[in-house]
Ligand code: FES
């Protein structure tokens with residue numbers, strides 16, 4: 047176990063399941079989301095999209111639409127900047143509106159601003175777009191072949207990203223191996239499906255633009271909006287209200303902000319833009335479909351000697367965050383197990399389908415599914431228990447991965463052992479009745495990305511705290527973004543702890559590029575560690591000033607004083623106390639506002655090879671999952687009974703919120719494991735662009751969830767924290783696939799692990815057995 | 821074509837002139853300016869728009885406003901009384917059943933409908949009662965816990 051320097055500490059505020067800071071507003075319906083806001087004279091806007099997967103735009107005629115009463119503006123590519131954009135600076139390939147051709151069903155063609163929503167839909171029907179339909183590239187496995195339709199002329203053979211990395215000597219490792227095995231898997235497209243649809247309200251005043259947006263990162267929006275319109279960042283304000291879930295889908299500009307900003311400028315009125323549910327699916331940016339071939343060589347004890355991951359991803363029509371997704375897919379694979387020789391090949395391929403991007407666990411869950419299935423196959427072939435082979439290969443603390451990620455705290459071995467004990471693995475494995483099975487898998491994830499999405503030397507997070515004049519309350523100003531995960535609560539707890547104050551009197555102003563200090567936002571599970579580090583520093587600055595003041599008031603040496611939970615006291619004389627509020631008030635009277643500030647930048651991380659930055663992080667979380675399933679042999683129906691998740695996520699600031707993150711991540715992982723899948727017809731049109739047919743799991747689909755924690759301390763994080771929100775999605779699909787195999791002896795090599803696939807595999811297995819028996 | 825309707829919303833009599841094709845959801849959000857009722861899909865899939873219509877939970881995006889004429893509508897704004905949270909609301913906070921909060925108003929009303937009929941529901945009955953309400957954040961576990969606990973609470 048790593049040294050836990052929190053073990054003997056007695057914290058007043060952190061480590062406790064305080065209620066959410068926004069709980070009351072949310073349960074009473076008072077919490078305002080962007081779509082709930084309205085402004086005087088506000089117009090409504092919608093984007094007209096392409097009905098074809100691939101077509102040349104011959105002409106766009108907006109005359110009839112403009113004549114419709116209630117229509118205030120109609121815009122096309124002629125009315126907006128033609129500068130290409132994208133969240134990934136390595137490949138800007140999107141335009142606000144398509145200029146020469148459309149590249150997927152849902153590509154943006156024009157937009158309208160009208161007095162109400164109804165008029166928007168009518169106006170869009172009156173815009174006449176003439177298309178010349180082109181053959182489309184819809185299958186990512188063949189899109190690179192000669193003669194396939196080209197999605198972007200600039201990118202021959204539809205290659206968006208190509209990666210070839212090798213660390214150590216994989217060939218030699220395979221030669222030295224006792225056993226080498228190759229398996230192939232397929233992962234499906236999924237979609238984040240936050241329950242709140244995307245929306246954005248844009249308005250101008252004196253040449254300055256303000257956008258309210260349901261976003262995971264006001265900063266990146268501000269950066270890209272300023273770039274697109276050639277404005278100073280200081281003239282663009284982006285702020286969020288409450289955000290109804292993101293999961294990666296609200297990290298990049300959606301097009302609503304660009305179109306809305308132009309419509310608002312032309313009309314001189316605020317414009318509210320939104321996506322309806324179908325449009326959300328069409329815009330997408332969810333998880334890539336992915337083909338994964340993995341070859342691994344092991345010694346006779348099952349110790350991994352080398353591994354080759356050879357992947358291909360369906361990028362869809364644009365880059366989105368996909369370059370990072372492609373790198374992540376391979377970069378995070380060597381985290382949970384230790385081996386020296388690793389080779390990673392990847393093509394991310396353009397197709398005429400909606401673009402894919404970052405979804406919870408970014409790039410990692412599907413490769414993890416593949417690898418965890420593959421490892422179980424190896425264990426079976428060698429006659430080793432699945433948990434045993436994982437323990438033998440488990441990464442140890444203070445090690446370095448073959449791709450040069452430094453891992454500090456790492457309790458994966460303890461996670462496996464605890465999950466084994468909690469689940470009753472030893473009593474169950476191999477002893478369950480037919481149809482019932484148990485499976486295991488591991489996962490790991492970054493606690494914030496080591497480098498920002500675009501090149502900049504800005505710190506990754508910053509924070510400010512202001513104590514009220516009478517000292518009875520304090521406000522934390524942070525650019526961190528609460529999208530539901532609870533960062534407002536956790537950061538307020540951290541601020542109170544660092545200041546020696548109480549949580550109940552904390553207030554927070556967050557995620558507004560004008561009033562709060564810079565932070566990159568909610569992605570890559572970064573905020574507890576990175577934003578938290580900035581908040582801790584700001585709180586400590588308050589504390590130092592406060593104690594300095596108290597020393598004057600009490601006429602004692604500042605080093606003799608300490609403050610905790612709103613009370614200043616002497617370390618040596620228990621009769622000496624002073625309230626936080628009295629000292630803070632006196633500070634204001636004598637010295638002016640009591641404010642503290644902090645910022646955080648990670649150390650320089652990673653190696654020097656191409657793509658070395660992706661996957662670097664100051665710290666990595668680890669977890670093990672075990673699941674138990676019951677399969678109906680006749681129908682293939684999978685009943686998920688129990689899941690045990692054990693996490694090593696460093697010091698826990700709020701156990702209640704943390705377990706909530708685990709439950710949510712598991713829920714998403716479960717949906718992707720068995721039901722969820724974005725489907726298209728042969729023309730590239732969405733066939734299940736709604737929540738019912740997409741098959742989001744309901745309460746009835748959920749297993750019993752048991753989540754456990756390993757005591758750990760991460761030296762790179764404030765108070766020893768690291769991530770939890772995404773890591774729990776990583777093992778889930780592999781865990782279920784392994785449980786299904788254990789139950790029925792059939793290996794489902796593609797996601798989702800549907801009832802039908804199980805049924806078919808069982809049927810094939812029976813037929814094969816019958817044949818062999820003859 | 822518009823119609824005049826009268827109805828009771830959160831205990832108050834309201835007279836509204838609404839287009840015949842307007843949904844109850846849009847009337848609640850636009851005409852009554854009660855933004856606590858959410859629109860997640862406008863298609864009857866998500867349950868974010870759940871309100872009680874004469875004590876029955878409905879997806880208000882699937883009900884026409886005129887169908888609410890002479891009926892009683894309860895939205896999330898109608899639950900807390902005099903600044904005091906309804907026990908279900910308090911339980912949602914206490915048990916951590918809220919994350920992003922977008923499903924919460926609908927979920928709380930669905931829970932109320934369950935408990936109004938059966939103050940002591942089983943876990944299965946709760947799951948069935950909220951099966952029409954999607955939550956993308958919580959995995960439902962803490963929501964079920966909160967409903968279980970508030971059932972006990974309300975009973976005393
Ligand atoms: S908005 Fe009514 S069910 Fe989704």
Ligand code: FES
Pocket residue numbers: 241290291530917918919920921922923924954955956957958
């Ligand atoms: S709390 Fe986010 S959808 Fe339920």
